[in-house]
Amino acid sequence: MKTNRSSPETSPAGAGLAADQLLAMLRRMHEIRLFEDETHRLFAKGLVRGSTHLCQGQEAVAVGVCSALDRDGDTMLCTYRGHGAVLAKGAPLDRSFAEILGKADGLCGGKGGSMHLTDVSVGALGSFAIVGAHLPIAVGAAFAAMYRGSGAATACFFGDGSTNIGAFHEALNLAAVWKLPVLFVIENNLYGEYSPLASTTPIARLADRAASYGMPGEQVDGNDVEAVVACAGAAVARARAGEGPTLIEALTYRHKGHSRSDPATYRPEGELEEWMQRDPLLLTEAALRERGVDQAALDTLREQAAGDVAGALERAMSWPDPTPETRLEGVYA
């Protein structure tokens, strides 16, 4: 391996997930992978405006953490590389595609786009395109849960690059001082936009930053969905018990560049290929085979996901564009 970060010391998996639970997670991870592949193609065809930031390779982080958010009222906030997280929290495929395509029936009526997928009805409070800006907002959502005594937990995904912006410090500090039920989840994919982590960050283990805020800092193999579920589940339990926030560093890798204008030429030769062998979908399939699920069932699962994604895209493509007048709606309540 060209990187020394691909075989981390991680929390023990030990989730003891039943095969059907793991199958459901694999199904969702396939949907995200296929959704992102389709988005890539839509962008190439000129059907996605601006930019789009894809998360192929990071699916296990989104699906694992969102699986641990297992109560009504739990909330999730993510970044502009957030299609996977929003889908993992339960947003529908068709309306998610429709938002990226700028359709009237998109999740946000075409007002948000790829970087702002939001589905409050499933607890996906938003995708945020200013690095780090949503960490304090996650603190506020978690505060509301504490204020009401609802027992809800909030997960906040962000990249390794976000750990160097002021909002990260302010949010973790306040969440710790107020002992709020929030999980701060670093999707450490080794690059902040085009820059390798080591060139911007003086420590290698980002979870160590938790010590500054008096909260637990856990590192987990972000490509092992069972390990992610176990780690996030423990943090959610702590949050619900009133024991405060947790910083989780999920080690993962994005298969594509930062955005659609980035060919990712800065990656050392062979790095991508080695991470592809630890593709979270492959690892999850292997775990299921160990549980006695046969390959034919796994292939069928993928085909079902592909059918759902294709159907969702077809529906979304057929929906109307928003009328120009709607741009004036929704500024104020």
Place this chain on the structure above:
Amino acid sequence: MSETVTYREAVVRAMADALAEDDTVFLLGEDVAAAGGVFKLTEGLQERFGARRVLDTPISETAIVGAAVGAATQGLRPVAEIMFADFVAVCFDQVANQLAKYRYMTGGQVTMPVTIRLVNGAGTGFGAQHSQAVENWFLNVSGLKIVAPATPADAYGLLRAAIADPDPVLVFEHKGLFNVRGALDGPAAGELGKAHVVREGSDVTVVATQMMRHRAEQAAQQLAGDGVEVELIDLRSLAPMDVPTVIASVEKTNRLVVVQEAAPSGSWGASLIARVLLDGFELLDAAPALVGCDDVPIPYAGPLEDAHLPSAGRIVDEIRAAMER
């Protein structure tokens, strides 16, 4: 039942009444709880409503406003204090990119009933980083409502209206006015977006807010002795801006003088004059005047700050000059 209170007392009472009325209202900010606020604008509120609802924060403006935004997504009504309005520069992203746009970018999935109180304004020797007329920074941000009360009655009524409103409202409280006394009539909320005709007159329309409204009032009294009848309008809300009330006045007086505590560029006064020119050019007998500050940071020393801000005397002179145009 009317009683006389200070501007400061009106602010405290508005929050107390809102807290008493609605359990979703809570306060957060630096030293707002145990200390009662550095300007004593939250005095006694933590004692009365408890630490659950009146919370001290670290010196973390981004976290304060971000937490308010996040709490609002869950149906709470946060009232956040920015101790000196100038500090909002630290968390401009949370206000301009997050709070203001959250509802719109999500296609209306959330409401943002967030009130941010900011201590504004010059005249008290705090220097360039603690004295600015910060309301002007936000005029170009769609999605916000902005009010700047000048009297105890408006400090109370507009803050109650802000807290009750489903949208984000920035409430600028002027530090030079905290001891101003005035009548307060019962616990009624004011109305956002409505100007107030302070004094009727037929010769010239003068529009001002906050400290300048009081100085313009002095100027109007002085000019009345010379037979010049000023119609004085306190704009109170800068977003939405009550342009129709100003135009209705200019229709009567045919002259417009705007007085503000800021340089012209990017200011509410410049925006108001542009709107009047666009919508009512033919009503004017002469070019409008914008009485404000030079385009320099606010200086510290008394003689320098005094010279920087429009005085009542200077406002008199500018109104006279406008009458002669």
